[in-house]
Amino acid sequence: MKQNLILHAHQMAQQTERKRAPFGTWVSPITAGSITKNANSIEDILVDSVTNTIYHLERRPSEKGRSVLVETVSGKDVVGPEWNVRTGAQEYGGGAAIVHNGHGYFSNFSDGRIYRVDLKGDKPATPEPLTPADKPHRYANFALHPSKSEYLVAVLEDHTDENPSEAKTSLVVVNTSAQTISPLVSGADFYALPRFSPDGSRIVWQQWFHPDMPWLGGQIYVAETSFSSDNLTIANPKHIAGVKEKISASYPAWATNTTLIYTSDVSGFVNPWKYDVATETPSSLLDKPLDYDFAPPFWSLGEFPYAVVSEGKGVVFVAIEDGRDVIYYVSLVSSGPSVTRIASPYVSVGAPRSLTQGEIVFAGQKGDTKKQIVKTSVSSLINQRAEFEVIKPPSAESSGPAEPELSPDLVSLPRPITLELPDNKGPLYVVYYAPHNPQYEGSSIEGESPPCVVSIHGGPTGYVGQGLDWRKQYFTSRGWGWLDVNYSGSSGYGRAYIERLDGNWGISDVQDSIHAARSLSSAPYNLIDPKRITIRGGSAGGFTVLAAISTAPTESDLTVFAAAQSSYGISDLEKLEEFTHKFESKYLDKLIFGAEGGRTKEERDVVYQARSPIFHVDRIKTPLLILQGSIDKVVPKEQAELIYDSIKAKGGLVEYKLYDGEGHGWRKEENLRDSLDRELDFYGRVLGITRAA
Structure with missing residues (x-):
C-alpha cells in the first residue's frame, strides 16, 4: 500500500508542470519531522552462531535516543523500554552486546553493568545482572569461551578516578555463574576486541598506547588460555603485528584454530593479512598491496x-x-x-x-x-x-502521528569530485549534491547559482561516505547545494593522506575547506554561488568551522563563508587537552605538534593560542550558530560557552542552543528536529532567503 502511494505521488509529479523559483526557496516535503520520525537507525548486527538467529541494535530517537536489541526477522524487542543497550566506554561506545545460544549479554547505559537476558521467549524477559552495582565501570567487546560459556571476557574501563583522562582500561574475565570479576590483561593504555579461537585454546586482542590512536599504532597479541581455581588465565602472550607510532594492526579474528585474520597499514594502506600461529608467520592475503583501505579507523568499539x-x-x-x-x-x-x-x-x-x-x-x-x-x-x-x-x-515507530514515506525521487545523488590543491600538494576529495526536487526545474532568476552548505566531518580522522542522508536532502530539495569535504587527514585514502594533518590541524583542514568552496564556485565548475556559501561541522568538524572564520590566514579567506554552524566544536585546544576523555587526551600531540610531539609548555602555549579560535574572536565577522550538548564529555559545553560569550561581548552575530541531556551528538527526536530547523532558519535569516514550508 505504501509503495503504491509513493508510486502514485511520483506519477502525479511527472504529470505536473515543473516550476521555477529562486534557489533555496523551493517547497519540499522533506521536513525535519519527516526525517526524525523515521530516524531509527541500525547501529550493529549480531548473529547467534548456535541458533543462526539474526539480531540488531537499533537507536531510537523517539525513545530518548536509547539503543534496543531487536530480533531482526520478527522485529521483537528483547529488552523492555527501561533498558538502554549501550556502553559509554571510550565515550564513543560500541561493542555493547553479543548473543550466544539463545542468550544476550549487554551493557546497560544507565548503570554500566553487564546483564544477561533470555532471548527465547515471545516477550521481553527480565535481564539478570552479572557485574556489581555502584561501581564506576564501563564494559564493552564481550567474548564468551566456546566450551566454557560461563566465562566472559570483556574490556573494562574503570572510572574510579573522576578525572576522565585517568580512566584505567584492561581485559577482565567475568564468571557469569559466580558473578565474579578477575583481571586478565593490563598494562597498555587501551584494549579492544578480545576473540577466542574456535576451540578456546587461545585468545587474541588489540591494544595500543598513548600518544597513538588505534589506527596509528594498534598492536595485536595472542596468548594461550587455561583454567585454574575456577578461573580463566592466559600464558605465553606474543606480539604478532603492529608497531607503536609507525604501523597499525587492527581488527583481529580467527579463521581457524591456527589462522588469525587482521588488517595492517604496513603498505601505506589498510590491507588484509593473516598470521599462522603454528609457524608464527604473518603474510598478506593479497597478491600485491592495493591502494585501498580495507577498514575504517577504529573509532567505535563496535566497528568490524x-x-x-x-x-x-x-x-x-x-x-x-x-x-x-x-x-x-x-x-x-x-x-x-x-x-x-x-x-x-x-x-x-x-x-x-x-x-x-x-x-x-x-x-x-x-x-x-x-x-x-x-x-x-x-x-x-x-x-x-x-x-x-x-x-x-x-x-x-515514533511519538505522534506518522509522517508520509519520503520518495526516492526527491534524492539528489552524490557526485564525487577530485580537486587538485595549490602548490602541488596533491588531491582533495569532495562529494557534491546538486539542488534537486522533481517539482522544480531550476531558478526563476536568470543566471542564479544556488547557495551551498559546505559540511566538515568529525574525527578529524574520518570520512564522509555516499549513503543516503536525508539531512542533506532536506537542503538540496529546497534548492541548496551540499558539499562534503574529505580534507587532508581524512581516512579512506591511505595513511599518507591521514598524516597530511600531522602538525597541521587547524591549517590544512581549513585551507582545504576554503579551496573546495572556491573551486566549486568558480570555473570550470561554477556550481554554487560564491557569496552564499555556509560552513557547518560537529566536534573536530566544528573546530574546523570555528578556525575557518577566525584563524584563516588572510582577510579574503575569512570572508569565504557567509554563515557558519558549529556543533560541539572545539574553541580552546589547551582546555580540550586538559578536560577531554582518555581516548583522545593525547590525540592533539600529533595533530597539533606533529612528529615533534612534546615541546616545552611555553612552546605549546604559543601554538595553542595561534590555532585556538577563542584567541582570535576579534577576527570573527561571520554570523555563527553554536549547538551543544549539556553532558558532552568529549567536548565539554564550556568550549561552546567560552566562544559564545566572547563573540557576544564584542557585538558579533552569534546564537547558542544548549540541548539538555545530550552528549556528543543528538540522540533525542526533538533535538534532532530542532537542530535541523534551527540551522536552516539561521542560514535563511543571514542570507536573506525566505524559507518555504
Whole structure:
C-alpha cells in the first residue's frame, strides 16, 4: 500500500508542470519531522552462531535516543523500554552486546553493568545482572569461551578516578555463574576486541598506547588460555603485528584454530593479512598491496569490517574506494591468494556477519535508500550473481502521528569530485549534491547559482561516505547545494593522506575547506554561488568551522563563508587537552605538534593560542550558530560557552542552543528536529532567503 502511494505521488509529479523559483526557496516535503520520525537507525548486527538467529541494535530517537536489541526477522524487542543497550566506554561506545545460544549479554547505559537476558521467549524477559552495582565501570567487546560459556571476557574501563583522562582500561574475565570479576590483561593504555579461537585454546586482542590512536599504532597479541581455581588465565602472550607510532594492526579474528585474520597499514594502506600461529608467520592475503583501505579507523568499539565465512575458508571484506564501500571476497584455501571484487549496488556496507550455510548479512545502504539489513550467499557473491535480500529495514515507530514515506525521487545523488590543491600538494576529495526536487526545474532568476552548505566531518580522522542522508536532502530539495569535504587527514585514502594533518590541524583542514568552496564556485565548475556559501561541522568538524572564520590566514579567506554552524566544536585546544576523555587526551600531540610531539609548555602555549579560535574572536565577522550538548564529555559545553560569550561581548552575530541531556551528538527526536530547523532558519535569516514550508 505504501509503495503504491509513493508510486502514485511520483506519477502525479511527472504529470505536473515543473516550476521555477529562486534557489533555496523551493517547497519540499522533506521536513525535519519527516526525517526524525523515521530516524531509527541500525547501529550493529549480531548473529547467534548456535541458533543462526539474526539480531540488531537499533537507536531510537523517539525513545530518548536509547539503543534496543531487536530480533531482526520478527522485529521483537528483547529488552523492555527501561533498558538502554549501550556502553559509554571510550565515550564513543560500541561493542555493547553479543548473543550466544539463545542468550544476550549487554551493557546497560544507565548503570554500566553487564546483564544477561533470555532471548527465547515471545516477550521481553527480565535481564539478570552479572557485574556489581555502584561501581564506576564501563564494559564493552564481550567474548564468551566456546566450551566454557560461563566465562566472559570483556574490556573494562574503570572510572574510579573522576578525572576522565585517568580512566584505567584492561581485559577482565567475568564468571557469569559466580558473578565474579578477575583481571586478565593490563598494562597498555587501551584494549579492544578480545576473540577466542574456535576451540578456546587461545585468545587474541588489540591494544595500543598513548600518544597513538588505534589506527596509528594498534598492536595485536595472542596468548594461550587455561583454567585454574575456577578461573580463566592466559600464558605465553606474543606480539604478532603492529608497531607503536609507525604501523597499525587492527581488527583481529580467527579463521581457524591456527589462522588469525587482521588488517595492517604496513603498505601505506589498510590491507588484509593473516598470521599462522603454528609457524608464527604473518603474510598478506593479497597478491600485491592495493591502494585501498580495507577498514575504517577504529573509532567505535563496535566497528568490524569483515566476516570470516564458509567455515574459515574465506573472508568477506569491505574496502573504501573513492569514498564508497566495495565488497571483496578473499579465499584462504586457494593455492595462492585469490581476491574477487564483488559487484554491488550498495555504496555503504557495514557490520558484515557470517551465517551458517554460506550466507552473510550486513547493513547496506544505496545512494537513494536508507540503511537496511541485507542477506546474500557467499557463493553468489563470488560468482557475481549476488541476489541481495532485504530482511529488515529499521523500524520507524515514533511519538505522534506518522509522517508520509519520503520518495526516492526527491534524492539528489552524490557526485564525487577530485580537486587538485595549490602548490602541488596533491588531491582533495569532495562529494557534491546538486539542488534537486522533481517539482522544480531550476531558478526563476536568470543566471542564479544556488547557495551551498559546505559540511566538515568529525574525527578529524574520518570520512564522509555516499549513503543516503536525508539531512542533506532536506537542503538540496529546497534548492541548496551540499558539499562534503574529505580534507587532508581524512581516512579512506591511505595513511599518507591521514598524516597530511600531522602538525597541521587547524591549517590544512581549513585551507582545504576554503579551496573546495572556491573551486566549486568558480570555473570550470561554477556550481554554487560564491557569496552564499555556509560552513557547518560537529566536534573536530566544528573546530574546523570555528578556525575557518577566525584563524584563516588572510582577510579574503575569512570572508569565504557567509554563515557558519558549529556543533560541539572545539574553541580552546589547551582546555580540550586538559578536560577531554582518555581516548583522545593525547590525540592533539600529533595533530597539533606533529612528529615533534612534546615541546616545552611555553612552546605549546604559543601554538595553542595561534590555532585556538577563542584567541582570535576579534577576527570573527561571520554570523555563527553554536549547538551543544549539556553532558558532552568529549567536548565539554564550556568550549561552546567560552566562544559564545566572547563573540557576544564584542557585538558579533552569534546564537547558542544548549540541548539538555545530550552528549556528543543528538540522540533525542526533538533535538534532532530542532537542530535541523534551527540551522536552516539561521542560514535563511543571514542570507536573506525566505524559507518555504
